[in-house]
Amino acid sequence: MKTIPVSDLRQHVADVIDDVQSSTEPTLVLQRSKKVAYIVNPEHYERDQAELGALRRALFIAEVREAEAEYGAGEAKRFDDVEKLLDELRG
Numbered sequence: 001m002k003t004i005p006v007s008d009l010r011q012h013v014a015d016v017i018d019d020v021q022s023s024t025e026p027t028l029v030l031q032r033s034k035k036v037a038y039i040v041n042p043e044h045y046e047r048d049q050a051e052l053g054a055l056r057r058a059l060f061i062a063e064v065r066e067a068e069a070e071y072g073a074g075e076a077k078r079f080d081d082v083e084k085l086l087d088e089l090r091g
Helices: 006-021 042-072 082-090
Strands: 002-005 027-031 034-039
Touching: 002 006, 006 027, 006 034
Parallel strands: 002 027
Antiparallel strands: 027 034
């Protein structure tokens, strides 16, 4: 991954954007040696966001199906109030 200090980015922003457009890797922007931003190709960003959304939906559906199976098998816990449920979820 390429890195660039924010001071250099200010002077070469057009070049950095051109590099990002033609690359599959993001560019990391540093300020005082700390990470402050990533510059990424918008097509790759949108693809990654769509993939992440699909994975989150798949995980959610799997968890719902697991809960439905537990409920159907009579294994689901019952809680008298929300606070007890939250205590259980917090571990």
